[in-house]
Amino acid sequence: MTTSRGELQQEIALEQAHVDKVYDNVATATASARSMAHQGQQMFQTDRTSFHREEDSTALFERDAFAYQAARRLAVLDAEHEGLVFGRLDLTGPESRYIGRIGVRDEEYEPLVIDWRAPAAEPFYRATQTNPMNVIRRRVLRCRDDKVIGLEDDLLDSSVETDLPILGEGALMAALTRARGRTMRDIVSTIQAEQDEAIRAPYQGVTIIAGGPGTGKTVVALHRAAYLLYSNRARLERGGVLVVGPSNVFMNYIERVLPSLGEDAVTLKSIGSVAADVLGMTSERVDRSAAASLKGSLRMLTLLRRLIRRPLVDGPELLQVRVTVKGEVLRLRAPELHRIRDNVLTRTKLNKGREQARDMVVSALAAKVSDEVDVPTEEVPGIIAEQASLTMFMNAWWPTLDAPGVLARLGDPALVADVAPDLSDEERDALAESYTWLQRGSTTDITGWSVADMALLDELLDMLGPAPIEDEPDIDEPVFIDMGDIAELVTTSDSLRRDQVIDPEDDPQTTYAHILVDEGQDITPMQWRMLRRRGPQSSWTIVGDPAQSSYPDQAETSQAMRDLVGRAPTRRFTLSTNYRSPAEVFNLAAKVITKVYPDADLPTAIRTTGLEPRLVSERPEGADAAITAEILQLAGQVTGTVGVICPPSRMQSVLRLTMSDERLAQLEDRLVVVTPLQAKGLEYDGVLVVSPDDIIAESPGGARVLYVALTRATQRMTVLDVTGTAGAWRSLLT
Numbered sequence: 001m002t003t004s005r006g007e008l009q010q011e012i013a014l015e016q017a018h019v020d021k022v023y024d025n026v027a028t029a030t031a032s033a034r035s036m037a038h039q040g041q042q043m044f045q046t047d048r049t050s051f052h053r054e055e056d057s058t059a060l061f062e063r064d065a066f067a068y069q070a071a072r073r074l075a076v077l078d079a080e081h082e083g084l085v086f087g088r089l090d091l092t093g094p095e096s097r098y099i100g101r102i103g104v105r106d107e108e109y110e111p112l113v114i115d116w117r118a119p120a121a122e123p124f125y126r127a128t129q130t131n132p133m134n135v136i137r138r139r140v141l142r143c144r145d146d147k148v149i150g151l152e153d154d155l156l157d158s159s160v161e162t163d164l165p166i167l168g169e170g171a172l173m174a175a176l177t178r179a180r181g182r183t184m185r186d187i188v189s190t191i192q193a194e195q196d197e198a199i200r201a202p203y204q205g206v207t208i209i210a211g212g213p214g215t216g217k218t219v220v221a222l223h224r225a226a227y228l229l230y231s232n233r234a235r236l237e238r239g240g241v242l243v244v245g246p247s248n249v250f251m252n253y254i255e256r257v258l259p260s261l262g263e264d265a266v267t268l269k270s271i272g273s274v275a276a277d278v279l280g281m282t283s284e285r286v287d288r289s290a291a292a293s294l295k296g297s298l299r300m301l302t303l304l305r306r307l308i309r310r311p312l313v314d315g316p317e318l319l320q321v322r323v324t325v326k327g328e329v330l331r332l333r334a335p336e337l338h339r340i341r342d343n344v345l346t347r348t349k350l351n352k353g354r355e356q357a358r359d360m361v362v363s364a365l366a367a368k369v370s371d372e373v374d375v376p377t378e379e380v381p382g383i384i385a386e387q388a389s390l391t392m393f394m395n396a397w398w399p400t401l402d403a404p405g406v407l408a409r410l411g412d413p414a415l416v417a418d419v420a421p422d423l424s425d426e427e428r429d430a431l432a433e434s435y436t437w438l439q440r441g442s443t444t445d446i447t448g449w450s451v452a453d454m455a456l457l458d459e460l461l462d463m464l465g466p467a468p469i470e471d472e473p474d475i476d477e478p479v480f481i482d483m484g485d486i487a488e489l490v491t492t493s494d495s496l497r498r499d500q501v502i503d504p505e506d507d508p509q510t511t512y513a514h515i516l517v518d519e520g521q522d523i524t525p526m527q528w529r530m531l532r533r534r535g536p537q538s539s540w541t542i543v544g545d546p547a548q549s550s551y552p553d554q555a556e557t558s559q560a561m562r563d564l565v566g567r568a569p570t571r572r573f574t575l576s577t578n579y580r581s582p583a584e585v586f587n588l589a590a591k592v593i594t595k596v597y598p599d600a601d602l603p604t605a606i607r608t609t610g611l612e613p614r615l616v617s618e619r620p621e622g623a624d625a626a627i628t629a630e631i632l633q634l635a636g637q638v639t640g641t642v643g644v645i646c647p648p649s650r651m652q653s654v655l656r657l658t659m660s661d662e663r664l665a666q667l668e669d670r671l672v673v674v675t676p677l678q679a680k681g682l683e684y685d686g687v688l689v690v691s692p693d694d695i696i697a698e699s700p701g702g703a704r705v706l707y708v709a710l711t712r713a714t715q716r717m718t719v720l721d722v723t724g725t726a727g728a729w730r731s732l733l734t
Ligand SMILES: Nc1ncnc2c1ncn2[C@@H]1O[C@H](COP(=O)(O)OP(=O)(O)OP(=O)(O)O)[C@@H](O)[C@H]1O
Pocket: 172, 175, 176, 185, 186, 187, 190, 191, 192, 195, 211, 212, 213, 214, 215, 216, 217, 218, 219, 220, 545, 548, 579, 580, 680, 681, 682, 683, 711
């Protein structure tokens, strides 16, 4: 498809006229929405003398609401997006339709732009030359703000006589070859047919989006969130949509996509922040591989249950309670007390069970009073219940527990051996070692707990139940809180406000109507339980690729996901085209994964560059110089970002290098240094993978994690072995 410059300019001018009309209309509609809202209030409050037909009011109201919605969505549209209107369909009618990020109508209520999510926009994404769906020409408009700067056409039905000009070289390729920045862009103008099916799948049940690296799983899932909000707005704005990803870096990477589609009603959280609603803390710290694997496993469930059943007293076998009734000593010893504890805990949560436990202890003691004691039987429990020794015993035996306090007990290796007899010595050591920081800091030290601990703390909180609300002190008695230079006056009712709104009988977690989980292959069984507590009634979209998993026991995590799905209606989409990496880069990665994970979904790369990845090796003493040289070479070859992906053990030294070398420091925002886990879901134009052998050795996912690193490049890739010889990983290439 070639075209003269004049023809292109003429078509651009025609499209610009329509785009101008759209923006003018939105401006008028916004002003009218404001004034109608104002007038509407007055009309319905005071104007009883004039007569309005009901349908007039309804129409006015609808237009008002529509204009209001359009103005509201336009207000959140990302300033960097590529324009409100991005597409046009010419149909066999003949009719043409403009497609945009939001719907806009003119004063006659005729559509000027159709929202991309509306059924009428579907042919824009689904029509092909074999099934043109009445579309003759599909046109993608490239805009910067409100200015049209380019056009790309597809002729879909060549059997129809038409004088429509067909211009440009294809919008998809133009989008894919553009340099990448620090954040993900929306793909609303170039969504492909198989992606569109996943985006528009029904809301109910569980939707699974699978496919290899770079097939658009993440970006498709985000467009699906926007689609679901459009098609189920009342339910989802009320119930909430939660998007969960692997890390804060990833959340920052994707955070602009939904605003660029005009949606701001979605909560984004990294997996380490999901339980912040009840724990008041988050984490990004990843445990060493052995501890991370164990803490993710359902075996922790038994361990935690045993842990909270173990009373917090030294030598539980010596445990006893002792009271006197008219000089007679009554005792309950450890076995009876354990029975009472088990009995209460099978029926209720620990923090709710104290009163029951106390009553049972009192009854068991009362039953021991001999006939010789001269007190009426019905008075005995009251006499026992009043005794200070009983209260002291209950305080020690059944204190209110908080989740961090309980988990911190795992820092004691002897206790771990006691509550986890089925773990191997290595596992017990790994667990105890992961909590040694507790000896240095406090249990609420937010830098200490790991991402995996967040799910354990959440589980514990669920097992323990919320702490009972203490008796209310006198309300509104002023209290001074000294905050260094600032002394602030608060009343007791202020400081209690949070407790007062929490109903202890309610589950304290925030819940959502729809939960979208990205990189689902890395969600551990314990994390699935944590997520499920946020969506007991929700529908789900789960995105993932098992071949990229960093969790070692895939069978266990897949089972946990099946448990989540249960009998809910499930639909699965497997995306098959790799839009990220050129074939030359992906072929190398594919060889690695096929050796270690033959069932991997291998997508077909849509682009070729003719540039094979560069494989180099260097002796350890020359590593810094080689890393610097390779980064500079890549930075000269691509115009966008350069990502250095290195094993965790090299992170600090490479970071130091990028700061101390002036040439590297000058690359500023273009240069990023990450571990393979941090690189999950991200992409860079040029990628340097450092020391693949160490990457394999240092992750529980092994070569699957190397596969993640080898699939991040959009243009060029260099792999550097720091051994002086070809690395052992290269045996996977043969
Ligand atoms: N239809 C499309 N039009 C333009 N770009 C697209 C399209 N589909 C995907 N892309 C681009 O391809 C790249 C990869 O997409 P994305 O990160 O969503 O893939 P993914 O399947 O989640 O990858 P991974 O499994 O590695 O996390 C992104 O730059 C995305 O914008």
